[in-house]
Amino acid sequence: SQTIHQWPATLVQPVGSPLSLECTVEGTSNPNLYWYRQAAGRGLQLLFYSVGIGQISSEVPQNLSASRPQDRQFILSSKKLLLSDSGFYLCAWGGYLAGGPKDTQYFGPGTRLTVL
Amino acid sequence: ELKVEQNPLFLSMQEGKNYTIYCNYSTTSDRLYWYRQDPGKSLESLFVLLSNGAVKQEGRLMASLDTKARLSTLHITAAVHDLSATYFCAASVRRGNYQLIWGAGTKLIIKP
Numbered sequence: 459s460q461t462i463h464q465w466p467a468t469l470v471q472p473v474g475s476p477l478s479l480e481c482t483v484e485g486t487s488n489p490n491l492y493w494y495r496q497a498a499g500r501g502l503q504l505l506f507y508s509v510g511i512g513q514i515s516s517e518v519p520q521n522l523s524a525s526r527p528q529d530r531q532f533i534l535s536s537k538k539l540l541l542s543d544s545g546f547y548l549c550a551w552g553g554y555l556a557g558g559p560k561d562t563q564y565f566g567p568g569t570r571l572t573v574l
Numbered sequence: 575e576l577k578v579e580q581n582p583l584f585l586s587m588q589e590g591k592n593y594t595i596y597c598n599y600s601t602t603s604d605r606l607y608w609y610r611q612d613p614g615k616s617l618e619s620l621f622v623l624l625s626n627g628a629v630k631q632e633g634r635l636m637a638s639l640d641t642k643a644r645l646s647t648l649h650i651t652a653a654v655h656d657l658s659a660t661y662f663c664a665a666s667v668r669r670g671n672y673q674l675i676w677g678a679g680t681k682l683i684i685k686p
Contacts, residue, residue, distance in 0.1 A: 490672070501662070501678040502617075548616060552672060561605060561672030565617040 460485035464549050464566040471573055477522075477536040479569050481549030484530065490552035491532040492563060493524055495545045502548070508532060544573045576601045576667045580677035588685055590652050595680045597646040597663035605666040606639050606646045607674060610659045617662065621648075653684045 461484045471477060483489055493505040504517045506524035514524050521540060525533045532549055547570075550563040577600040587593055597606065608620040621630045623639035623646060630637050634657060636649045646663055660681045664674035 502676045504673065507673065550617075561666045561674065562607065562619060562622055563674055564619060565609075568616045570614075 460551070460553075460564065462549060462551055462564060462566040464547075464569050466569060467567065468570045469572070471539050471571065473541055473573055474538045477534070477539050477543070477571070479534040479547055479549075479571075481532040481534075481566055482530055483532075483551045486530070486551065486553050488529060488553075491526060492550040492552065493532065493534050494548040494550065496548060497545045506534070539573045541573050544571055546570050576603060576665055576675045578663060578665050578675050578677040580661075580663055580680050582680060583678060584681045584683075586683045586685065587653055589654055592652065593650050595648040595650075595661055595663075595682070597648070597677055599644045599646075599665040599675070601644075602641075603644075603665035603667060603675075606637075607664040607666070608637050608646070608648055609662045609664065611662065611679070612659050620661075650682075655684050655686055658682055658684045 463482050465480055491508045494502045495505055496502050505522060506514055506516055508514050508526045511526055511529055514526060521538060522534060522536050546568050548568045549566040552561055552563045579598045581596050585593060606623040609617040610620050611617045621637040623637060626641040628639045634651045639646045648661060650657060660679045662679045663677045667673055667675055
């Protein structure tokens with residue numbers, strides 16, 4: 459079965475510090491991968507998506523970047539965090555599951571980031 | 575450009591009552607999704623609606639899709655407290671690869 463992992467689960471970082479969030483998927487190959495951010499009490503904002511190794515598309519210009527060094531690994535990074543980067547970061551994979559359409563997205567448990 | 579609107583954004587109701595959450599989308603979409611998010615948790619896929627007239631049911635939740643009206647509904651029957659959550663709808667769009675365009679979410683509180 460497919461599973462998606464994210465770590466860390468929670469993170470408190472000072473303004474100006476670097477960031478690295480990791481997402482890995484098991485049990486599937488060549489998934490589409492997505493990073494979302496959710497501000498408190500708000501909806502989902504798509505940050506990045508990837509259709510393959512080294513292929514990253516950015517939806518929102520900002521101080522964040524993403525990388526996909528392996529087929530089932532997706533990393534979200536920043537060189538210098540801003541206060542506005544606080545939020546709940548969700549990784550999702552998209553792909554065929556039990557005959558469903560490929561655009562169905564399945565979410566990881568999320569990372570709650572607080573920038574102070 | 576595809577846009578997705580949900581209403582209401584907040585709903586407080588009593589147990590045992592019925593209610594409907596509406597999801598309108600602005601242009602043609604292949605599929606419509608409903609997700610559930612419990613407070614502080616991630617999103618869980620509830621339903622995928624693939625065609626006009628599609629209806630899916632799971633327990634007290636029923637989702638339907640009218641592609642001509644560009645409208646999906648999530649109907650809650652005889653609500654129970656455990657259904658308290660935020661519900662998101664999302665419509666699928668092809669931009670190179672498939673992406674989901676999300677509604678703002680409906681926060682549902684069901685009071686005993």
